[in-house]
Amino acid sequence: MKEHLEQCMQAIVDGDSPKAAELAKASLDKGYPVLEVIEKGFARGIREVGRLWEEGELFLPELVIGAEAMKKAMEVLRPALEAGEAAEKLGRVVIGTIEGDIHDIGKTLVATMLSANGFEVTDLGADVPVKRFVDEAEKTGADWIAVSALLTTTMPGQKRVIDELASRSLRGKIRVMVGGAPCSKEWAAEIGADGYAGDAVAAVALARQKTA
Amino acid sequence: MKPFLESLGERVLLFDGGMGSMLIAAGLGEGEAPDVWNITRPDVLMGVHKAFLDAGADVIQTNTFGATPVKLAASSRGAPPDAAKVNEAGATLARTAIREFGFGDRWLAGDIGPTGEFFPPMGVLTEARAFEAFRIQAEALENGVVDIFLIETMYDIREAVAAVRAVREVSVKPVVCELTMERKKRGYFTIVGDTPARAAEELPAAGADMIGANCSMASAEMIDLASEMRALTKTPLLFQPNAGRPEMVSGKAVYRQTPEEFAAEVMKIVEAGAEAVGGCCGTTPEFIRALRAKLDAWR
Numbered sequence: 459m460k461e462h463l464e465q466c467m468q469a470i471v472d473g474d475s476p477k478a479a480e481l482a483k484a485s486l487d488k489g490y491p492v493l494e495v496i497e498k499g500f501a502r503g504i505r506e507v508g509r510l511w512e513e514g515e516l517f518l519p520e521l522v523i524g525a526e527a528m529k530k531a532m533e534v535l536r537p538a539l540e541a542g543e544a545a546e547k548l549g550r551v552v553i554g555t556i557e558g559d560i561h562d563i564g565k566t567l568v569a570t571m572l573s574a575n576g577f578e579v580t581d582l583g584a585d586v587p588v589k590r591f592v593d594e595a596e597k598t599g600a601d602w603i604a605v606s607a608l609l610t611t612t613m614p615g616q617k618r619v620i621d622e623l624a625s626r627s628l629r630g631k632i633r634v635m636v637g638g639a640p641c642s643k644e645w646a647a648e649i650g651a652d653g654y655a656g657d658a659v660a661a662v663a664l665a666r667q668k669t670a
Numbered sequence: 671m672k673p674f675l676e677s678l679g680e681r682v683l684l685f686d687g688g689m690g691s692m693l694i695a696a697g698l699g700e701g702e703a704p705d706v707w708n709i710t711r712p713d714v715l716m717g718v719h720k721a722f723l724d725a726g727a728d729v730i731q732t733n734t735f736g737a738t739p740v741k742l743a744a745s746s747r748g749a750p751p752d753a754a755k756v757n758e759a760g761a762t763l764a765r766t767a768i769r770e771f772g773f774g775d776r777w778l779a780g781d782i783g784p785t786g787e788f789f790p791p792m793g794v795l796t797e798a799r800a801f802e803a804f805r806i807q808a809e810a811l812e813n814g815v816v817d818i819f820l821i822e823t824m825y826d827i828r829e830a831v832a833a834v835r836a837v838r839e840v841s842v843k844p845v846v847c848e849l850t851m852e853r854k855k856r857g858y859f860t861i862v863g864d865t866p867a868r869a870a871e872e873l874p875a876a877g878a879d880m881i882g883a884n885c886s887m888a889s890a891e892m893i894d895l896a897s898e899m900r901a902l903t904k905t906p907l908l909f910q911p912n913a914g915r916p917e918m919v920s921g922k923a924v925y926r927q928t929p930e931e932f933a934a935e936v937m938k939i940v941e942a943g944a945e946a947v948g949g950c951c952g953t954t955p956e957f958i959r960a961l962r963a964k965l966d967a968w969r
Contacts (some may be wrong), residue, residue: 514854
């Protein structure tokens, strides 16, 4: 089994979707514990991809195909996970790029990595109105709203999401993380966000750390 | 006026600074496509061009960074504006500024930025779609009469090459192509992993007369990149760093670097062998003026 888990990890690092799906099926056929296959195999792979990306050893294409391979493995494993062992969802996240801003790639990357790491993600796309973030978060029972802004002119929208939560008395129940090139820890603190994530890997770490 | 490429060998040329931050200061609103101001607010653009010309820029850039039809469609709510009109208006008004304010010895660069879409595996952009978008933009800039083309902030060599080829299809004028890179442990890379070595090889092969880098980095971080690229190629080089890194203060982007600090660091890029320099985000006419003074003293 140890060797099998290594192969699972490697398929993700290599960004090999067919192989990842095949290994996921094999895990089920062999009756390996699904959670262990995910945690010690596939998820270790996606964390390794994230680490290599942060180190500057891998770039956007490798990160994307790694996350794609992870998705494929999870598609195979999820039904077994939900049927058998208590589905251990790390949390629910509603994510989008704030209204007036069409920058999509960073946000999509964060969404993909969150979902690859076991979060249930609702991606609202770009140019998302403030109310829609909060409506969707209420509807899905989200733990987090992740708001991306890539322009200094659209960043104030991130604060309006927080204001909207406050006006519905949802502050503290639904947390807010902000990201995007012009954002910073200081900006997050200034507007009262629950966290700042500078990239997709940091977003996963933040969501893991605070969703308990 | 002397041809641009001929002048390159004689003195270090100065490009202008950041357009976006100037337009925001002039009241550009949230979610508004800056390029459309070429048609709706030509008065503001004339003022910005004049300010950079007064500051001593040898080359000014049209306000058409986001004006491929692909990007305009994505950044507009409702029906997108006609890309050809936006580009031609941008070139015509900058040309008018050069003439009316008496700067006949300066060059006009038709500015071209990325489509905003990604090639696989990140997105679905194709060579043909990118080429066609850039061809439409380049043709309109040519019609508005620019002296050179400046393709900038490219993060994928495939898209940069498509842009250079598209310009070459419609014009014989000089083409400059800048990538945007970050410094990683193993060196400089674009976000998709393209290197200075690839830029030095593939961009001139596609028809670029000058290559370089802009945005993403502050002036100090760009000095080593300039040395590295100089060692890689004899192709003329242009660098346009940002004015330091922006900090958010009360919801506004503030660039803390002073024009003097910026100019001093950009001079190190000149000393590393760049044929031309200028500014990107946050570099106001004051930054260009400070650099003009240092370049004049250096010559």
